Every structure is written in C-alpha cells, then in structure tokens.
Amino acid sequence: MLNLLEKKPILLLLAAVVVIMIGTTVTMIAPFKWINDPSLKIAGVKPYTPLQLEGRDIYIREGCNNCHTQTVRPLVADVARYAPGSTDGYSKVGEFVYDQPHLWGSRRTGPDLARIGGKYPDAWHNKHMEEPRSMVPKSNMPAYAFLKQPLDTSLTEKKMKALGFPYTPAELEAVKGKTEMDAMVAYLQKLGNDIPWRKAAAAAPLVGELKNPSAGNAAAVTDGKKLYEENCAQCHGADLKGDIGVALAELTKPEAELFSTVYQGMERLGMPAFGDALGKEKIWKVITYISSRKGQK
Amino acid sequence: MDIETGYSDEVTKGFLTWSIIWGLVAVLVGVLISFQLIFPQLNFPPFLTYGRLRPIHTNAAIFGWGIGSFMAMFYYITQRLTRSPIWSPGLARFQLWLFNLVIILAAVTLAMGFNQSKEYAELEWPVDILVVILWVIFAVNIFMTIMKRKEEQMYISLWYIIATLVGVAVLYLVNNASIPVSLSKSYSAFAGANDANVQWWYGHNAVAMVLTTPPLAIFYYFFPKTTGVPIYSHRMGIIAFWSLIFMYLWTGAHHLLWTPVPDWVQTLAMAFSLVLIAPSWASVFNGYFSMNGQWHQMRENFLVKFFIFGITFYGLQTLQGPAQAVRTFSAFIHYTDWVPGHVHMGALGWVSLILFAGIYYLVPRLYHTQLYSVKLANAHFWLAVIGQLIYSISMWIAGVQQAAMLHAVNPDGSLHYSFMETLTELYPYWHMRAGGGVIYLVSLFIFIFNIIKTVQSGSAGAAPVRATGAA
Known part of the structure; x- marks a missing residue:
C-alpha cells in the first residue's frame, strides 16, 4: 500500500486529504453541535447596539486583541483578578454568541478585558485612552488620542444587518456625531456587564472584623x-x-x-x-x- | 531555462530575492515593536502602533519570508526529484508577481487597520481571494509537474510538498469564511467559541502545514545533498509523515485550554499534542542518524551546522510545545511571554536556519559560482543562534516570573500583586529581548551582504564556474 502511494500522486493526495480530515471532523466540525447550544444561552447577554458594534470594530482595527485577552479562565488567580469577589465569574460559552469574530486573544501584555465593563467610569477610559500614563504611570500602552476623530457611520446599518442584530432608527441616529472614542468606550463598558457575575459578587459580604491594623502607624x-x-x-x-x-x-x-x-x-x-x-x-x-x-x- | 539541465530556475531566483527582502522587513518590524513595548512613545498612531504592526511582523515573517522561500525551493526541488521542467514557467512567473502584490497589499491594508483580527489570518477578504488564486496557481503548477514526471518513485520531500499544498488550502478556505460588509470590512462567519475553535484549528495547523511540512521537505532534500550521504531511514520518514499529518489536526484546541471550548475538545488536543512528540522526533533522529560517521562534517562543512542546529531546535520545539499543551502547565504560562519565546525558537531557530541553509546551498549553484565568504556565513550562523537564544531564554524567564507573580495569593485569598506590578518586572527582559532581536538583525545583514556578493561574482564572471556537486 505504502509503496503504491509513492508512485501514484493522485492517490497520495487523496490519502493525505482523508488523513487530514479525520482530526478536522472530530475536533473542528463536530463541536459545532455542542458549542453555542441554545441551552447555554445567558438571558442577559444581548447583541451589540450600533454604537457598541462600531466601538468593537475600532477595537479590531487597532488590533487591541494583540495585547488584551477576553476570556477569564476558571483559575483562582484569573477569577480573583478579573472577576473580583465572585467565585464563578469565569467566562462561559453563552457570553460570546454575538462575537463575530471572537476576540479572546493569546497574550496578556495588558490585562484581560472580559469584565472591564462597569469597572471604571467613562471619564476614566477617555483619559486613559488619550494618554494611558496619566492614569497608569508605568503602562506601556500606546496613546490613542486620535480616536477623538468623528466616527464614520456610513456602514453602521449595513453592519447591523450583516450580523442580524436588532436596531431602532433612533439608535442609528444617535450614533451620528459621536467620536470613535465614544464608540470604543461604549463597547468597553458593555464587556462582561450584561452577565450576572457582578451582582453575585456584590452580594458577597466582606467577612471578618473591619478594624484598621495599621492605625496611627x-x-x-x-x-x-x-x-x-x-x-x-x-x-x-x-x-x-x-x-x-x-x-x-x-x-x-x-x-x-x-x-x-x-x-x-x-x-x-x-x-x-x-x-x-x-x-x-x-x-x-x-x-x-x-x-x-x-x-x- | 538552463540549456544544460533543462530546468527553469529563474522563478526560484526571483522568489528567493523577494523572500529575503520580506524576511528583512519582518525582522525590522519585529525589532521596532519589541522597542515599542519598552518605550510606548515609539508608537506613531494611527498607522504605526504596536496593534497594527504586530500582524505586519507575523505576516511578513510567515507569508513573505517563509512561504516565499518555500515557493522558491519547492520549484527547485520538484524539478530535480521529478527530472522534469516546471509544467508552466509562465504561470510560475505570474505567481511571483502575484505573490509580491499580495504581500505589499497585506502590509498596506494592515497598516490601514483593515483586519479580520484572527491571528495569522488577519487579511481582509479581497486579499484573501488573491491568496487563494495564488495558492491554486502554485499547487496546480507543482502538481502537474509531478504528474508529468520522468522519475516514477516520489521521494519523501514530494510527499511533504503535496501535503502542504492540500493542507494549506483546506485551512485557509475554512478559517477565512466571512460576511463582507465593504471592501475593507467583513465579519467572521462563525461566532464566539465556535469561531475560536475554528481559528485555532487553523492557527495550529498553519504551524503544521506552513512551518513544519515545508521545512521538512526542504530538510529531506538539501540535507543529504549537502552531506553527500543518504537519509538514515526512508521507512521512518514514511511513518513519521503519515502520523504527523494525522495527529496535527487534533491539537488546535491546546491554544484554548481553560476557555469555554468544550473540555473534551481540549482533552483530545492535549493528548494528541503529547503523542505528536513521536513523529516529530522521528524526523529529528532521521537527521541525527544520517550523521553516523559523518559528524566531522560539523567542523568541515559550514552548511551542516545550519541543518543540525535547525533540526535540533525543531526537536526542542516539539518537546516544549507538547509540555505547554498540558492543562496544568498551560494554566501557568499561557498568555505570558513564555509563548513568544517558544514561537521564536521555532521561527528563528528551526524554520529560518533551514531556509538559510537552503539558500546558501542554492545561490552559488543557481548563479554558477562559489559562495563569497564561508567566514561570513559562519559569523551569520553564530550571531543568529546567539540572538535567537537571547530572545527565547529571556522570554521564558520573563514568562515564568510573571506567571508566578500573577498566581501568587495572600493567606486571606487576595492577590499578592496587582497587574501593573507584574508588568513592570518585565521591562528588563524586554530590553534583553530587543537586544537579541538587534543581534539577529545584524546577522541578517551579514547574510544578505554575503548573498549579494555571491550573486555579483556569479553574474560578473565571463566563464561560468560549475559548482561542485551541482544537481
């Protein structure tokens, strides 16, 4: 058999395709049946609004995913750092059903952003994007002051339609006149803010006696x-x-x-x-x- | 067309020239972005920020330098192994033009922010279509040359070439499936965890079909040509080939350990990653055992060093990779600088050393001359190896340190370090890494100088001097 393959290029090509397709079928095609199953939906997670979607597209354009991940792993330190106060604030499949493409990233040069929404006020983000070191002195993030330019809204409706997201004329109108920075901040404020992790976290009481051990020191x-x-x-x-x-x-x-x-x-x-x-x-x-x-x- | 051999090597010369140029661009941009991580003032928005330049670095390296060299060498190897000229030299020439057009478009569009955001599949859909046309032209030309061959038996390099042609096609078509909105904007056809799973099926098998099978095809051809002794075991090569292309496709999700992708997909990826050590090391041993009784060539033949170090880095890479694919270890080092350290051992150590070797072998033969300076080639070799080791080792240490800090918790369960406290610890390592990159860049300049001088001596010489051992 193997000797035959060495003399028949078409047969070799077909055999190679078959061999490649076995692992592909099991680990790439088959999971479509399990991932994004309707039973894994999270009720609070809604599609992006026109402004959030435009912000997400700027996030993609600027390659933010080269330095920031968007998945909190079910590990003690990951949950403590990125979903503080919660025990199950790690990322679930249902959070990402509207993410085309996903933006999980592969390197955390900066922190994970899956739960950034609601963590800081808009004013913090505006200042930080404009000059990161004004808010985080030793940060190595590039400055994005140029995002204060007007947002191009010519494709907004087409984008919403392409992804099948619901929108109202009022929402489309509201996007006009915004800056790219506004859109970016709107997107960041959505991240992780529409899932119930924070409520659970806030409900957890701070245990132990609250007495200052270093008073007067x-x-x-x-x-x-x-x-x-x-x-x-x-x-x-x-x-x-x-x-x-x-x-x-x-x-x-x-x-x-x-x-x-x-x-x-x-x-x-x-x-x-x-x-x-x-x-x-x-x-x-x-x-x-x-x-x-x-x-x- | 060469009257003497009947082969047409002009296109090989063209691809080599351009792949070296794109390789230089890749390293230049790499050095720039390594400094950007230390000095954020070096970001020049909007076009020259880290976020936009990093994909240019990876695309120039993988597609410009890597694929460009593979195309050059595949045309050369295929003609020799089939004892037939290229099926269509005209189509091959057109392919060279299209290749450069694609790489230029890639650089320009990425700088403008036209980006699908998927790693190593960043290019927007119009460029993707050009890539598909490019690949079909290449695949048809190579495959038709094989079909019309005069040598019945296909040597193992041709197997790896055929696997590359079909593998890349399948991966590229699926992962780039998208919904276009305009010429410069599209959305992935897949959503969320599905998209991630498809992406890393693609991403890791780009490592298989672009950064493993082509250098192996090149190694299996040029290594015996250089040493003058045959490969140790043809049978081991066959077993390694089939098990390699079988197992690789299962392993993509090891990039997604601890994410919402189903656990069983992650576990399969982890298991197959470990088993993958066997076929990888079969090729390593095939290289080592071929040197039985020939190890003196490490001293006497400068080219042998490139091959042996290259295959050794391949061996180290395919031990480190499976280790990282284990859940517990991944939990520790994933998302840290350990991973760029790993990747660059493969890119700068394994793939590039093999490509340098192939180019040093080819250029004197293509231009009917001798290499300008073996001394310079040796200097290039040592600087490249030193630069790469400084890069990888500093990043491994940085990764382990940051991981340890990120995972450190106080007795009361709170985190011991803030994120910024772990980041500031990385600056010294980033200086070292940038230094390693500069050394590698210097080595590349020496290489390019040596090649230019060699080509000049070849075209200047009135009577072409036949290199010894020319195929």
Whole structure:
C-alpha cells in the first residue's frame, strides 16, 4: 500500500486529504453541535447596539486583541483578578454568541478585558485612552488620542444587518456625531456587564472584623502615600481634592466603611474594586494615609 | 531555462530575492515593536502602533519570508526529484508577481487597520481571494509537474510538498469564511467559541502545514545533498509523515485550554499534542542518524551546522510545545511571554536556519559560482543562534516570573500583586529581548551582504564556474 502511494500522486493526495480530515471532523466540525447550544444561552447577554458594534470594530482595527485577552479562565488567580469577589465569574460559552469574530486573544501584555465593563467610569477610559500614563504611570500602552476623530457611520446599518442584530432608527441616529472614542468606550463598558457575575459578587459580604491594623502607624502612612499615588491619585487627585472620583479630603465616612468601598468598589459612583489588586493589608495602609491627611486639612 | 539541465530556475531566483527582502522587513518590524513595548512613545498612531504592526511582523515573517522561500525551493526541488521542467514557467512567473502584490497589499491594508483580527489570518477578504488564486496557481503548477514526471518513485520531500499544498488550502478556505460588509470590512462567519475553535484549528495547523511540512521537505532534500550521504531511514520518514499529518489536526484546541471550548475538545488536543512528540522526533533522529560517521562534517562543512542546529531546535520545539499543551502547565504560562519565546525558537531557530541553509546551498549553484565568504556565513550562523537564544531564554524567564507573580495569593485569598506590578518586572527582559532581536538583525545583514556578493561574482564572471556537486 505504502509503496503504491509513492508512485501514484493522485492517490497520495487523496490519502493525505482523508488523513487530514479525520482530526478536522472530530475536533473542528463536530463541536459545532455542542458549542453555542441554545441551552447555554445567558438571558442577559444581548447583541451589540450600533454604537457598541462600531466601538468593537475600532477595537479590531487597532488590533487591541494583540495585547488584551477576553476570556477569564476558571483559575483562582484569573477569577480573583478579573472577576473580583465572585467565585464563578469565569467566562462561559453563552457570553460570546454575538462575537463575530471572537476576540479572546493569546497574550496578556495588558490585562484581560472580559469584565472591564462597569469597572471604571467613562471619564476614566477617555483619559486613559488619550494618554494611558496619566492614569497608569508605568503602562506601556500606546496613546490613542486620535480616536477623538468623528466616527464614520456610513456602514453602521449595513453592519447591523450583516450580523442580524436588532436596531431602532433612533439608535442609528444617535450614533451620528459621536467620536470613535465614544464608540470604543461604549463597547468597553458593555464587556462582561450584561452577565450576572457582578451582582453575585456584590452580594458577597466582606467577612471578618473591619478594624484598621495599621492605625496611627507612621510607616504605614508612608507606604499608604506611595500606594495612593500609584492607584488612587489619578481619579481622586494627588491632593485628595477629587477629580473623576470624589474629594476624599472632605469625606467623613468611618474607616471601616471607606475600607469596604475600596475593597469592593461602588458601581453607582464608578469606583472600581481594589480588593484583589491590592489585598487587605495594602488597602488599610491607604486608608491610614487618607485618615492622616484629614487631620492636617 | 538552463540549456544544460533543462530546468527553469529563474522563478526560484526571483522568489528567493523577494523572500529575503520580506524576511528583512519582518525582522525590522519585529525589532521596532519589541522597542515599542519598552518605550510606548515609539508608537506613531494611527498607522504605526504596536496593534497594527504586530500582524505586519507575523505576516511578513510567515507569508513573505517563509512561504516565499518555500515557493522558491519547492520549484527547485520538484524539478530535480521529478527530472522534469516546471509544467508552466509562465504561470510560475505570474505567481511571483502575484505573490509580491499580495504581500505589499497585506502590509498596506494592515497598516490601514483593515483586519479580520484572527491571528495569522488577519487579511481582509479581497486579499484573501488573491491568496487563494495564488495558492491554486502554485499547487496546480507543482502538481502537474509531478504528474508529468520522468522519475516514477516520489521521494519523501514530494510527499511533504503535496501535503502542504492540500493542507494549506483546506485551512485557509475554512478559517477565512466571512460576511463582507465593504471592501475593507467583513465579519467572521462563525461566532464566539465556535469561531475560536475554528481559528485555532487553523492557527495550529498553519504551524503544521506552513512551518513544519515545508521545512521538512526542504530538510529531506538539501540535507543529504549537502552531506553527500543518504537519509538514515526512508521507512521512518514514511511513518513519521503519515502520523504527523494525522495527529496535527487534533491539537488546535491546546491554544484554548481553560476557555469555554468544550473540555473534551481540549482533552483530545492535549493528548494528541503529547503523542505528536513521536513523529516529530522521528524526523529529528532521521537527521541525527544520517550523521553516523559523518559528524566531522560539523567542523568541515559550514552548511551542516545550519541543518543540525535547525533540526535540533525543531526537536526542542516539539518537546516544549507538547509540555505547554498540558492543562496544568498551560494554566501557568499561557498568555505570558513564555509563548513568544517558544514561537521564536521555532521561527528563528528551526524554520529560518533551514531556509538559510537552503539558500546558501542554492545561490552559488543557481548563479554558477562559489559562495563569497564561508567566514561570513559562519559569523551569520553564530550571531543568529546567539540572538535567537537571547530572545527565547529571556522570554521564558520573563514568562515564568510573571506567571508566578500573577498566581501568587495572600493567606486571606487576595492577590499578592496587582497587574501593573507584574508588568513592570518585565521591562528588563524586554530590553534583553530587543537586544537579541538587534543581534539577529545584524546577522541578517551579514547574510544578505554575503548573498549579494555571491550573486555579483556569479553574474560578473565571463566563464561560468560549475559548482561542485551541482544537481
């Protein structure tokens, strides 16, 4: 048989096709029957709106997927980092049914973005896209200030039709006059925001006694200042007088309440959760620093 | 057409020239984007940002340098192994023009942001159609040459060539299926996890059908030609061939471990990745055992080094790859710099060393002369190997360190490091990587200088000097 193949090129070609198609059939064609099965649908996940879709197309155009992934793996560190506070906030098949193409990526030069929606306020994204280092000092992300140019909406309706997404004339009209930045931020704010993970996370209570272990500790104030400058000053100002975030110098909340806001975030005000990025010890140091500043006025 | 041999090698010369040019572009862009990761100020939006340049780097490397060289060498090898001239030299010449048109279009459209976003399948649908036409022309020309051959037995290189022709066709057509919206925009025909699964079936088998079977075809032909001794075992070559092209197609989902793609698809991919060590190492051993009693050639024949190091990197690559395909190890190193380290051992070590060897073998013969300088070829070799090792090893260490930091948790279950704390640790490694890239670039300049000088001496010489051992 093998000797025959060496003399018959057509036979060899056909045999090669058959051999290649076995693995292809089992691992590429057959899974279509299992993946995106209607029973795996997630009720909250809706198709993209015209503005979100345009934002997604800019994400694709700029090749954001070369540095950012969009899949949270069911691993302790992945869930803690990208779906903080939840235990099952990892990515499910039903989240992606409207993603043509998928944007899972292969390298996390920057963080995963599958749960970025709702984590920061729009103003944070605008500033960060314009000059990433103004918000994240040591970031190596390119600046995307040029996205403030007007959005080309000539194809929007055609795109919605091509993907079979529902839309209203009002939605199409609303896209006109927007910038590319608006579209990009609208897309980022959708990511992971339409699935129930965050609600479950917010419901989880912060356990343990909320007592500042570093209260009055001078070294903690120094550490806290450094942490504050790296993580908080971008929104709350180096002088604690507020900017995107509230003015902390004027805040009268007790330390325990401040701690749980920093730890768990506050979606209503666009305050991200820092519990898993910083951990309890570092957050208490930040709180100690903030308290020390209040005394000074 | 060469009057003496009856073969037409003009198109091989053309493809070699252009593949070297595209190879230089790939490395230049690679070095630029490696610096962009350290100094974000080096991004020049909108056209020259990392996000748009990285696909240009990979496409220039895989399709410009890789496929361009394969086309050159496949035409050369096929004519010799069939003892027949190219079926249609005119079609082959047209193919060279179309090839360069496609690569230029690829670079321009990617810089403009026309991008399907799928890795190694970024090109938008009009360029895809040109690629399909290009490939059909190539496949028909090679296959018809084989059909009209004067040598009944087909040597193993021809097997790998035939597998490449059909394999690439199947992969490319399926993964690029899309819904066009305009000339510059389309959406994938598949959604979500299905799209991911199709993409990595394609992505990993591009590694099989573009970065494994063609260099093996080239290795199996040029290595015995260089050493003057036959390949150790034809039978082992046959077994390796069939098991390789059977097993590879099962393994794509090892790029998708721990994602929402069904577990059984991931598990199959993991299992077949491990089994794939056997056919990969069969080729490695075929190379090593062919050197029985011939190892002195490592000292005496500069070209043998390229082949032996190349096949050795192939062996290391096909051990590291399966290790990464294991769930537990993947959980650790996936999405880190470990992976670019792995990829570049294959690209710079295995594939490129074999291509350099093929080019060093071919150019003096095609231009009826001797290589300008063996010393420079040796300098090229060592700098290329050193540059590549600095690249890969620094990235492996960076990957392990970042992975360890990303997975570190405090006793209370919170994460020990923020994402940015892990990123800033990578800067020193990125400096090393960029240094490795610069060394590789220097080696490439030496190579190109040597080749230009060789070609000049060939065209300048009034009476062509026959290279020894010419086929």
